[in-house]
Amino acid sequence: MSRSQIVALDKQFVWRPYTDMDAYIAAGDPLVIDRAEGIFVYDKNGTRYLDGCSSWWTASLGHQHPRLVKALVEQATRLAHVAFAGVAHEEASALAEALIKVAPQGLTRAFFTDNGSTAIEVAIKMAIQMWRQLGHAEKHRFVTLDGAFHGETLGATSLGGVDVFRRPFGNVVFDCIVVPSPANGGYERAFQELARVLREDGDAIAGVFVEPLVQGAAGMRTYSPEYLRELRSMCTRHDVLLIADEVFTGYGRTGTMWACDQAGISPDLMCLGKTFASILPMGATLASDRVFSAFAGGRDRALLYGHTFCANPLGARVALEVLKIIDEERIVSRVADLAPLMATKIDAMASMKGVAATRSLGMIGAVDLVEEGAVSGDERESYLRTAGWKVTDEARKRGVYLRPLGSTVYLCPPLIIAERELEGLLGEFAAAIAAAVAVG
Numbered sequence: 001m002s003r004s005q006i007v008a009l010d011k012q013f014v015w016r017p018y019t020d021m022d023a024y025i026a027a028g029d030p031l032v033i034d035r036a037e038g039i040f041v042y043d044k045n046g047t048r049y050l051d052g053c054s055s056w057w058t059a060s061l062g063h064q065h066p067r068l069v070k071a072l073v074e075q076a077t078r079l080a081h082v083a084f085a086g087v088a089h090e091e092a093s094a095l096a097e098a099l100i101k102v103a104p105q106g107l108t109r110a111f112f113t114d115n116g117s118t119a120i121e122v123a124i125k126m127a128i129q130m131w132r133q134l135g136h137a138e139k140h141r142f143v144t145l146d147g148a149f150h151g152e153t154l155g156a157t158s159l160g161g162v163d164v165f166r167r168p169f170g171n172v173v174f175d176c177i178v179v180p181s182p183a184n185g186g187y188e189r190a191f192q193e194l195a196r197v198l199r200e201d202g203d204a205i206a207g208v209f210v211e212p213l214v215q216g217a218a219g220m221r222t223y224s225p226e227y228l229r230e231l232r233s234m235c236t237r238h239d240v241l242l243i244a245d246e247v248f249t250g251y252g253r254t255g256t257m258w259a260c261d262q263a264g265i266s267p268d269l270m271c272l273g274k275t276f277a278s279i280l281p282m283g284a285t286l287a288s289d290r291v292f293s294a295f296a297g298g299r300d301r302a303l304l305y306g307h308t309f310c311a312n313p314l315g316a317r318v319a320l321e322v323l324k325i326i327d328e329e330r331i332v333s334r335v336a337d338l339a340p341l342m343a344t345k346i347d348a349m350a351s352m353k354g355v356a357a358t359r360s361l362g363m364i365g366a367v368d369l370v371e372e373g374a375v376s377g378d379e380r381e382s383y384l385r386t387a388g389w390k391v392t393d394e395a396r397k398r399g400v401y402l403r404p405l406g407s408t409v410y411l412c413p414p415l416i417i418a419e420r421e422l423e424g425l426l427g428e429f430a431a432a433i434a435a436a437v438a439v440g
């Protein structure tokens with residue numbers, strides 16, 4: 001098929017995610033990716049783009065990693081799929097063992113799902129059912145942070161604190177207790193509100209959901225490990241589960257295997273996705289012994305829940321290979337080595353015209369743009385702003401594939417990127433920002 005045929009069919013038949021379809025059909029000009037390798041994706045017209053956002057934060061090990069492709073092909077020739085119902089298989093058993101070995105201490109069981117959102121749904125159900133079976137059915141509410149993003153399904157949307165994603169479903173989603181995020185800089189207020197909520201409503205709360213160290217979709221909003229330590233101790237004190245959503249932060253992105261590691265804490269439940277199987281849709285929810293043991297005592301107390309493709313052998317085999325590569329190619333220490341370069345160059349962008357703020361963490365660098373006409377403080381609407389698109393358009397002209405988060409633009413490159421390539425990427429990023437600001 002020619003490039004133009006692909007786009008024509010896409011415009012005629014496909015309903016695209018996160019897309020204003022009218023505008024797209026009228027004037028959209030997508031990349032048409034034909035192949036990928038390492039840190040690059042290649043358009044059908046031959047143009048090469050550095051994947052500066054790791055394809056929605058999945059390609060941490062780069063595209064077409066030979067070991068992942070080999071594992072996938074080998075597995076596909078032997079066992080591509082079988083129901084995980086009354087069936088065990090080597091791929092799931094070996095993966096679960098490997099996950100528990102590297103997981104924060106105290107997580108002892110892996111429940112497999114097929115993406116990040118469903119890993120969150122599993123955690124929601126585990127928490128509610130656990131408390132019911134421990135004789136505390138009244139503990140069924142969840143605390144979430146302002147600006148949180150935990151996925152697309154209705155349960156995950158209920159936990160979400162990015163208003164534009166939640167608003168269309170406002171009359172359907174379940175009600176959560178929203179506390180201020182420390183990522184807004186107000187640590188004192190964040191601690192106080194969290195303490196107040198747990199003190200006053202702890203008896204009704206099943207768990208607190210948190211994106212550890214960085215709220216990704218809210219605009220790569222970072223905060224200190226201190227908050228996580230305090231959160232852990234408050235959850236323990238009030239007997240509330242701490243549920244860490246490491247779907248984005250897991251697997252080295254922040255400079256440690258898990259973002260929770262930087263605070264030295266273990267959650268009661270931990271949700272995984274994205275880099276988990278990197279090239280295939282798969283996720284998992286890891287649980288502590290305490291959560292798991294609440295489900296003992298008969299079939300009516302079991303977790304009667306499982307997605308059709310859970311523990312898919314292809315995904316499980318690839319996910320195991322991801323863990324091996326991370327270990328053998330020392331991916332996490334590579335991130336730690338490259339983080340200072342990311343931090344220095346991103347910091348330097350703070351003085352650029354049109355830049356309101358910058359921040360970085362591990363292999364994440366973010367820049368908030370000044371948005372003409374935006375009402376300051378109304379961050380809930382940030383996602384709908386347009387300044388970021390001008391930068392990503394300019395980045396595309398410079399051979400870099402990026403996506404904005406409203407008026408925040410960010411880099412989240414594959415973790416295998418070489419120092420020289422990262423330096424080049426940071427240079428193009430700054431040039432794209434300068435060009436976008438100059439155009440206005």
Ligand SMILES: Cc1ncc(COP(=O)(O)O)c(C=O)c1O
Nearest residue numbers: 115116117150151216247248273
């Ligand atoms: C922190 C976090 N949790 C959960 C999800 C949902 O993952 P998925 O898109 O695989 O359902 C995302 C997706 O971006 C995420 O960033």
